[in-house]
Amino acid sequence: MNILLTSGARRIDFVGFFHEALKKANIEGKVIVADPDYNAPSLQAGDENYVIPHQTDEHYIEAILTICQKHNVDCLVPLNDWEVPKIAAHKKELQEQGVAVFAPDQSVVDSVRDKGNYRQLLSPIGVKAPKSYCSIATVKAALANDQIAFPLMIKPRNGSASIGVETAHKIEDIEHAYQHAVNTVKESPLDDATAKEAENNILIEEIIEGDKYSLDIFNDLEGRFCASFIRKQLQMRGGDVDRCITVHQPELVEIARKMGEHLGHAGYMNADVFFNGDDYYVIDINPRFGGGYAFSHHAGADVPSAIIALTAGKAVKEEWLTTRPNLELARHDIVVPIEKTFSELHPSR
Known part of the structure; x- marks a missing residue:
């Protein structure tokens, strides 16, 4: 093989x-x-x-x-x-x-790559996403009506690797941050990765404060949910998780199951989820094998073995789809x- x-x-x-x-x-x-x-x-x-x-x-x-x-x-x-x-x-x-x-199929990729679509995509399954706006005019109106509050995040709708991410703390910051994000997108590969013009590819979003989790969702080739792997992020470095701890929180396990069944994607998908003390919010979905899987692998998962079995038309062992909880892990360089x-x-x- x-x-x-x-x-x-x-x-x-x-x-x-x-x-x-x-x-x-x-x-x-x-x-x-x-x-x-x-x-x-x-x-x-x-x-x-x-x-x-x-x-x-x-x-x-x-x-x-x-x-x-x-x-x-x-x-x-x-x-x-x-x-x-x-x-x-x-x-x-x-x-x-x-x-x-x-x-995933192209329709699934298109839906999760557009961060401005998350509330519409996830609300039918009872999963929350931050409030977001696709123009300066609409966010100013929301601020005036107390529907959203500072700080706000300005970022590409189809972002990657934190390219073009800005933060606004007051009304005067929004236009500058928005234009800076547009210019950054134009100068990056993101500009070639979407049919949208850079000016139409920027999102203004409420910031959810609290604990951050990496949530990995693995489906089989037919889009049937197989497993989830969840890690609480403890430290970041250069946009990647540097330290984390594995968790088996029932609420997050249920969110992963709902998303896997609803999206019906083939293969691996990674989501970033924030907990503000009351609710969990999905802020990012990446339709590919995330680098953070390495932590789950060292905690007992073996998705490569599951991928090989699925490719060969064989059964997937339950032991490949489980991790040890409460295991703290850290990266190192070679x-x-x-x-x-x-x-x-x-x-x-």
């Missing part, structure tokens, strides 16, 4: 997780890694490694299809926000090549030399 991890970036640990899962399943195969940066650490860890066009490049999906055909790839697991819309758009084509695609162990694949050349 050959597994393709796209946009591997720094996630050497993920490559190792899939190597271990193949070994435990006694299945011969390769873990193939692709990334647009030649110096991505993960390109030093795959059995086959490819430097490909950027996720927003028009030739990105051509490179992915070429790798899948060349290596008879059995399953594909995306790891980056920007690539998921293109993989979802070409999901049927990949499936026709015999690839099990652990990514250093790898960057050697020319990859192939360059740029169809545009």
Whole structure:
């Protein structure tokens, strides 16, 4: 069985997780890694490694299809926000090549990538999201009517990696923060990742204060809910969770189940959830395998083994879908030399 991890970036640990899962399943195969940066650490860890066009490049999906055909790839697991819309758009084509695609359908991707849609998306299942507004005029009217209060967050509707995120503490800040977010989006790959103009891709949202949780939702290839993995965030570094503790809070478990069943996505999805002391609010949904899964893996989960079993049409073991609660975990860095162990694949050349 050959597994393709796209946009591997720094996630050497993920490559190792899939190597271990193949070994435990006694299945011969390769873990193939692709990334647009030649110096991505993960390109030093795959059995086959490819430097490909950027996720927003028009030739990105051509490179992915070429790798899948060349290596008879059995399953594909995306790891980056920007690539998921293109993989979802070409999901049927990949499936026709015999690839099990652990990514949502395009309609699901579109719905969760638009943060301005969360209240409409989640309210039918009783899950809350912050109040949000898509124009300066509407948020000023809401402020005047005491429907919302400062501080406010200004961010892209289809954001990634905290690009273009601003905070406004008074009315005079809003227009400056809004324009700065627009300019940041125009200068980033986000501008190529949506059909919206940058001016129409900004959201003004109430800030929910309180404890923050990472909520991972794993469904099978048919979109049936399988499991959730929940971690309370203790410390951040560079936009990533640096320390956390695993939790099994019933309210969050129920939110994950509701979202998994309602969205019906294939594969992995990650959400950020805040608890303000009274209610839980979903503030972000990422339709891909989140980097925070590594914490849950070290707490006992084994989703790579579940992915391999689902690809092979075999049963998923319950032990792969559980974690030990109240386990505190922290990241650490490792250093790898960057050697020319990859192939360059740029169809545009």
